[in-house]
Amino acid sequence: MRKVKIHITLKEGVLDPQGKAVQNSLRSLEYDNVNEVRVGKYMEVMMEDTADIEKQIDRMCDQLLANPVIEDYSYTIEEVV
Amino acid sequence: MRKVKIHITLKEGVLDPQGKAVQNSLRSLEYDNVNEVRVGKYMEVMMEDTADIEKQIDRMCDQLLANPVIEDYSYTIEEVV
Numbered sequence: 001m002r003k004v005k006i007h008i009t010l011k012e013g014v015l016d017p018q019g020k021a022v023q024n025s026l027r028s029l030e031y032d033n034v035n036e037v038r039v040g041k042y043m044e045v046m047m048e049d050t051a052d053i054e055k056q057i058d059r060m061c062d063q064l065l066a067n068p069v070i071e072d073y074s075y076t077i078e079e080v081v
Numbered sequence: 082m083r084k085v086k087i088h089i090t091l092k093e094g095v096l097d098p099q100g101k102a103v104q105n106s107l108r109s110l111e112y113d114n115v116n117e118v119r120v121g122k123y124m125e126v127m128m129e130d131t132a133d134i135e136k137q138i139d140r141m142c143d144q145l146l147a148n149p150v151i152e153d154y155s156y157t158i159e160e161v162v
Contacts, residue, residue, distance in 0.1 A: 001116070007123055022124070025145055031137065033129035035082070042088055042123035043103070048114035056112065064106055 002049050004057055006075040008066045009040035040071075046080070053077065083130050085138055087156040089147045090121035121152075127161070134158065 010016050016038050023037040043065065050056060057075055066073040091097050097119050104118040124146065131137060138156055147154040 009123070009125070019124070022146070026126075026141060029141075029144060031128075031141060033131055033137075034126060035129065036125075036127040038125045040123040040125070042090070042121040043100070044090070044117075044119045044121070045115060046117040047112075048116065050114055056114075060107060060110075060112060063110060065103070 001080045002047055002053060003078045003080045004043075004045040004047060004053075004075055005078070006043045006045065006057070006061065006065060006073060007040060008043070008061075008071050008073045010038060011070055011072050014070045041065075082161045083128055083134060084159045084161045085124075085126040085128060085134075085156055086159070087124045087126065087138070087142065087146060087154060088121060089124070089142075089152050089154045091119060092151055092153055095151045122146075 019037040019039045022039060023034060026034045026037065045057075045060075047053070054077070057077075061073045061075075062068055100118040100120045103120060104115060107115045107118065126138075126141075128134070135158070138158075142154045142156075143149055
């Protein structure tokens, strides 16, 4: 069994209104040292190991989990006993 | 300047309908080896360094970014030049 930790973030240059809203909220709570907030997604996928697990994860991200036009993804794979 | 990477995940035992939906979608795309999906949030916060930055981040998470009743958070702090 593998635990795959996937990070999905907006590409640089893509506007992030959700992050901007969080940033404004933090500012209004007087966290004045906050300069920028970018919000992304984080997923933990438990899956059976296969020979081509990295290819499979790439396909899953491109097909469903991320929007490759505006998002980047990265992942790490951990062994779970 | 510091880049703070914050992970917000549902506590163990809390139902995750969004993760379940992603899991079902992956199954219907014939990724049959996927056993469980949990969806969380990931934020990157750029902020000026302060003496008590960890305390500040804890406060930010408790007050605004995470819901401490059902969510856990963790973070790492990186120096950015």
